Amino acid sequence: MDIMEKTKAACDAICELHLPRWDELPDIELYMDQVIALMGKYMRDFTAEGDKLLTPSMVNNYVKMGIMPAPVKKKYSRSHLAHLVVICVMKQVIPMAFIHSFIRTGLKELTEQQLLDMTADYYEVAASHAAERTRERTAAIEFEGETGVNILAASCAIRSQIELRLAEMLTADIK
Numbered sequence: 001m002d003i004m005e006k007t008k009a010a011c012d013a014i015c016e017l018h019l020p021r022w023d024e025l026p027d028i029e030l031y032m033d034q035v036i037a038l039m040g041k042y043m044r045d046f047t048a049e050g051d052k053l054l055t056p057s058m059v060n061n062y063v064k065m066g067i068m069p070a071p072v073k074k075k076y077s078r079s080h081l082a083h084l085v086v087i088c089v090m091k092q093v094i095p096m097a098f099i100h101s102f103i104r105t106g107l108k109e110l111t112e113q114q115l116l117d118m119t120a121d122y123y124e125v126a127a128s129h130a131a132e133r134t135r136e137r138t139a140a141i142e143f144e145g146e147t148g149v150n151i152l153a154a155s156c157a158i159r160s161q162i163e164l165r166l167a168e169m170l171t172a173d174i175k
Helices: 003-015 032-046 056-065 078-090 096-109 112-140 145-170
Strands: none
Touching (some): 032 078, 096 112, 112 145
16 A cells, blocks of 8 residues: 555544534433443544553542542433543543543533533544645655655654643643
C-alpha cells in the first residue's frame, strides 16, 4: 500500500470515530457488568487493542474521587454513562484532577446532556481537522513508501505532543 492509500485509509477511519450522544445512551438503569460491556462497545475504537479502558474498580474509584455520582442501589443511569464517556476519552491524555474540574465546573453551567454532546462534538471535529491536516501534509511529503509513512507518522506524533503540552500548560494550576 502506498502512502496515499495508507493515509486515505487512516484518515477515513479517524473520521468515522463516533462518541455516543446523550440520546444514544440507554434510558434504563444498568448493573456494573452491563455498564462495563456497554462502555467497551462505545469505546472500542478509542483504545489500542487489548487495553482495558474501564474496569469495575476504576468506576468505583471515580465515584470515591467524586468525579461521578454514586450508583443508586448498585444501578447506573444515563447520567453515569455520560460521565464515563467523558472520563474515558479524556483520561488517556489528561490528569484526573483536570477531568474532575472539567466535569464539576462544566455542570455548573451545562446539563449532563450538553456536556456529553459538547465533548463528543469537539472530539469528532478534532478528528476531522486532524485528518484534513494529515491529507494536506501527505501531498507535501517528498518520499514514498516506508520513509514517507514514517515522516507522516512522526509529524502526527509531534502535533500530538504539542497539543498535549498545551493542555498541560492550561491545566497546570488545577489540583
